[in-house]
Amino acid sequence: MSVFRHPAAALGSNSGLRNWFGDGSDGDLRLTVAAGAEQSFDGVSWSPMPGWTNTAGLITVPSVQDGDMVVVNARNLTVEAGVTLTTANRCRGL
Numbered sequence: 001m002s003v004f005r006h007p008a009a010a011l012g013s014n015s016g017l018r019n020w021f022g023d024g025s026d027g028d029l030r031l032t033v034a035a036g037a038e039q040s041f042d043g044v045s046w047s048p049m050p051g052w053t054n055t056a057g058l059i060t061v062p063s064v065q066d067g068d069m070v071v072v073n074a075r076n077l078t079v080e081a082g083v084t085l086t087t088a089n090r091c092r093g094l
Contacts, residue, residue: 030077
């Protein structure tokens with residue numbers, strides 16, 4: 001799974017604005033204090049998210065220092081109470 005995505009094409013030929021749209025390609029995600037970040041494509045079998053770290057409920061997504069936006073394309077996102085989600089490095093956003 002790659003959390004680094006490219007922005008969708010510009011909206012309209014004159015707008016020049018770019019937006020980020022999730023496509024669900026990362027499946028269902030659940031974030032818990034005990035297990036960290038887990039991913040499932042069938043809602044039954046859960047596996048750890050590669051490259052994501054969990055330190056007592058602080059879950060970090062891989063990122064490039066001063067890099068572009070990090071986009072996670074989740075179909076469903078469940079965040080347990082006490083969990084904080086952030087990027088591993090300073091970047092343009094999550």
